[in-house]
Amino acid sequence: MxxxxxxxxxxxxxxxxxxxxxxxxxxxxxxxxxxxxxxxxxxxxxxxxxxxxxxxxxxxxxxxxxxxxxxxxxxxxxxxxxxxxxxxxxxxxxxxxxxxxxxxxxxxxxxxxxxxxxxxxxxxxxxxxxxxxxxxxxxxxxxxxxxxxxxxxxxxxxxxxxxxxxxxxxxxxxxxxxxxxxxxxxxxxxxxxxxxxxxxxxxxxxxxxxxxxxxxxxxxxxxxxxxxxxxxxxxxxxxxxxxxxxxxxxxxxxxxxxxxxxxxxxxxxxxxxxxxxxxxxxxxxxxxxxxxxxxxxxxxxxxxxxxxxxxxxxxxxxxxxxxxxxxxxxxxxxxxxxxxxxxxxxxxxxxxxxxxxxxxxxxxxxxxxxxxxxxxxxxxxxxxxxxxxxxxxxxxxxxxxxxxxxxxxxxxxIDAARWMHTGDLARLDEEGYCNIVGRIKDMVIRGGENIYPREIEEFLYRHPKVQDVQVIGVPDPKYGEELCAWIRLKSGAACTEEEIRGFCQGQIAHYKIPRYVKFVDAFPMTVTGKIQKYLMREEARRELGLVEEKTA
Known part of the structure; x- marks a missing residue:
């Protein structure tokens, strides 16, 4: 070739x-x-x-x-x-x-x-x-x-x-x-x-x-x-x-x-x-x-x-x-x-x-x-x-x-020329071999299951005590990635990790239930108000002592 x-x-x-x-x-x-x-x-x-x-x-x-x-x-x-x-x-x-x-x-x-x-x-x-x-x-x-x-x-x-x-x-x-x-x-x-x-x-x-x-x-x-x-x-x-x-x-x-x-x-x-x-x-x-x-x-x-x-x-x-x-x-x-x-x-x-x-x-x-x-x-x-x-x-x-x-x-x-835009970041070498190096979207892959954080966020917004929520993927040695939910509670509300996970039981698939729950007062944002999920991931990895796995 x-x-x-x-x-x-x-x-x-x-x-x-x-x-x-x-x-x-x-x-x-x-x-x-x-x-x-x-x-x-x-x-x-x-x-x-x-x-x-x-x-x-x-x-x-x-x-x-x-x-x-x-x-x-x-x-x-x-x-x-x-x-x-x-x-x-x-x-x-x-x-x-x-x-x-x-x-x-x-x-x-x-x-x-x-x-x-x-x-x-x-x-x-x-x-x-x-x-x-x-x-x-x-x-x-x-x-x-x-x-x-x-x-x-x-x-x-x-x-x-x-x-x-x-x-x-x-x-x-x-x-x-x-x-x-x-x-x-x-x-x-x-x-x-x-x-x-x-x-x-x-x-x-x-x-x-x-x-x-x-x-x-x-x-x-x-x-x-x-x-x-x-x-x-x-x-x-x-x-x-x-x-x-x-x-x-x-x-x-x-x-x-x-x-x-x-x-x-x-x-x-x-x-x-x-x-x-x-x-x-x-x-x-x-x-x-x-x-x-x-x-x-x-x-x-x-x-x-x-x-x-x-x-x-x-x-x-x-x-x-x-x-x-x-x-x-x-x-x-x-x-x-x-x-x-x-x-x-x-x-x-x-x-x-x-x-x-x-x-x-x-x-x-x-x-x-x-x-x-x-x-x-x-x-x-x-x-x-x-x-x-x-x-x-x-x-x-x-x-x-x-x-x-x-x-x-x-x-x-799918654009007008019938190209399917995958949302995956990749590179081809000169011989045509492909490496997948990341994802444009925030999709989390847990044990082969594709999970989109927005779907979990939409569900958690139904909880009466949740004011705002952001879900990210964090490294996991067994599943590749696990879910971590950052939650801002409504004023005066008190909640536990167990309560959040219990709210999910029986309503969404088990693999979509966040393993980690972190209660916060604010999310890292840009000056234009965009959530900086990459900073959230870095902080969660540090706090939880998690290490990225080397992959193909």
Whole structure:
């Protein structure tokens, strides 16, 4: 590759983009690899071939049609990882329905907002997960009349009052519904929306990134190509399916290459991951850095034979260089890759390759993905020279349709030339390798979860004693970052850290609840009245004795 003279790269490839819907591609894959393992779910004792998975997907999709849903309707899924999740993902795609991913950690206020923002007509839900009682929350929301669009709730695990059982849906379909499903396979277009994923914004309210068949099918395919996946691979997927990491990098990368999807549990448990890799002889393993740290640090780590591993993905937050080196040497993952991207870009734009020099594989996020463009620009929008820092902008097949029902926020993110402005600060070297060096926005990445402080601030403003609040991210050795809330109380009010955290319990996801709370009389500001969050971060680090981790 010629050395760059400006910070612009585009992914040249001899392999064309896939011009099919997810359903059409999956049908062809199921025929090609009919007898190969498609899905292994350890905690459910599920082991299905591609042919078996296709039958279950088709039956569930026909059942959704029998319930009266038509292409374009939104169907939510609120569940941890399980076999029903991937069935729903593929069945909605085949039926032309738009799958809406609801974060399993969401509580009342968040679920209320998400389901109503996109007018979900149906919801596939688990009963509960950890401390989240999904059925209880849904009963409360429906009893209060807060879900006017929701017509059908499908419960994983069996029918309940006012809810259909997941396993009962296929039986609702007749021959005409299966025939209609076949017709839809010929009618659906690959540029149609297939998936909505919520990503928080600086307004404090989640935005629904709307992705198409073309977006996520191609991204999953080229991720798998970079990893050199084949029908011989078995990929352990402990990352959540509601996120692009699970459903695109995981499920679609596997399905497009005939590989087996292996789920070690409902949620992440380091011991279950180690046991699953050893038992199933997995060749690939996914995770955010905190997951790999937990696996490497487990007391029984050395007892497990992980020699079957060769590849995998570490992504979701900056990857500590020393952790990457240990993953390569101690977990046998010589071909492990790092990915960078965002939900709005399906998600991957950069990925390291097994052929890259080790220092580039552990010290960068790799080079541009096939058929994708990236430029690094300064504050005036001009492309900067190689080695200089600027905002990363990306363009190509992977850029979302837009934010659901939010033209204003879409136009702020995607300019007239279709460049997606990521808000991330990055630099390209002369060979085209990318380093992510910071964030223009104040986004906090805690254990792979993107958190926008404004959303937490908006919620904390509801507390009757809070006059003003600012939320920042501070370094954390386990999660990469943790939340710290600086709070100005109303005149004469008294409050404790425990009271603030108690106010958050059950209303916002656990990972959004500030670990640190500091009561202050004022915030550091510029003469024009702008809050100086960088000074707040520096002071919080000093007071709490926190140290920044060195990352790639």
């Amino acid at each position: 010629a050395r760059l003279t400006q910070s612009y790269v585009h992914g040249v490839s001899d392999i064309p983009l896939i011009g099919q819907t997810v359903g059409a591609f999956f049908d062809a894959a199921a025929r090609r690899w009919a007898k190969s393992d498609a899905l292994i779910v350890r905690h459910q004792k599920v082991r299905w071939t591609y042919a078996e998975l296709k039958r279950k997907v088709d039956d569930f999709a026909a059942g959704l049609l029998a319930l009266g849903f038509v292409p374009g309707d939104r169907v939510g899924i609120w569940s941890p990882n399980n076999a029903e999740w991937v069935i729903t993902q593929l069945a909605t795609a085949k039926a032309g329905l738009i799958l809406v991913n609801i974060n399993p950690a969401y509580r009342l206020a968040e679920a209320d907002y998400a389901l109503n923002k996109v007018a979900c007509k149906a919801l596939v839900t688990a009963s509960q997960f950890k401390t989240s009682d999904y059925v209880g929350m849904l009963n409360q929301l429906t009893a209060e009349g807060r879900l006017p669009h929701l017509q059908t709730i499908i419960r994983i695990g069996g029918a309940a009052s006012g809810m259909l059982g997941f396993d009962d849906v296929p039986g609702l379909a007749g021959p005409e519904h299966h025939e209609r499903l076949t017709q839809l396979g010929e009618e659906l277009q690959f540029d149609e929306p297939i998936n909505i994923q919520f990503t928080s914004g600086t307004t404090g309210y989640p935005k629904g990134a709307t992705l198409t068949h073309h977006n996520i099918l191609n991204n999953g395919f080229f991720i798998g190509e970079t990893m050199k996946l084949s029908e011989k691979d078995r990929v352990c997927i402990p990352v959540p399916l509601y996120h692009c990491f699970g459903m695109v990098l995981g499920n679609l990368a596997c399905i497009t290459h005939g590989s087996a999807m292996v789920y070690p549990g409902e949620g992440f448990d380091p011991l279950a991951v180690l046991e699953t890799v050893a038992e199933e002889k997995c060749t690939g393993l996914y995770g955010v850095p905190t997951m790999f740290i937990a696996e490497l640090g487990h007391a029984d780590f050395k007892k497990f034979d992980l020699s079957s591993l060769r590849t995998g993905i570490m992504a979701g937050s900056p990857c500590p260089i020393e952790v990457m080196k240990r993953v390569v040497s101690e977990m046998h993952m010589e071909d492990v890759t790092i990915c960078y991207g965002m939900t709005e870009t399906s998600p991957v734009s950069f990925q390291t390759s097994p052929a890259d020099p080790l220092e580039k594989r552990v010290g960068s996020v790799g080079r541009i993905h096939p058929h994708v463009e990236v430029k690094i620009v300064d504050a005036e929008g001009r492309i900067v020279p190689p080695g200089e820092t600027g905002e990363l902008c990306t363009r190509g097949y992977s850029v979302m349709r837009g934010y659901w029902d939010d033209a204003e926020k879409t136009s702020e993110a």
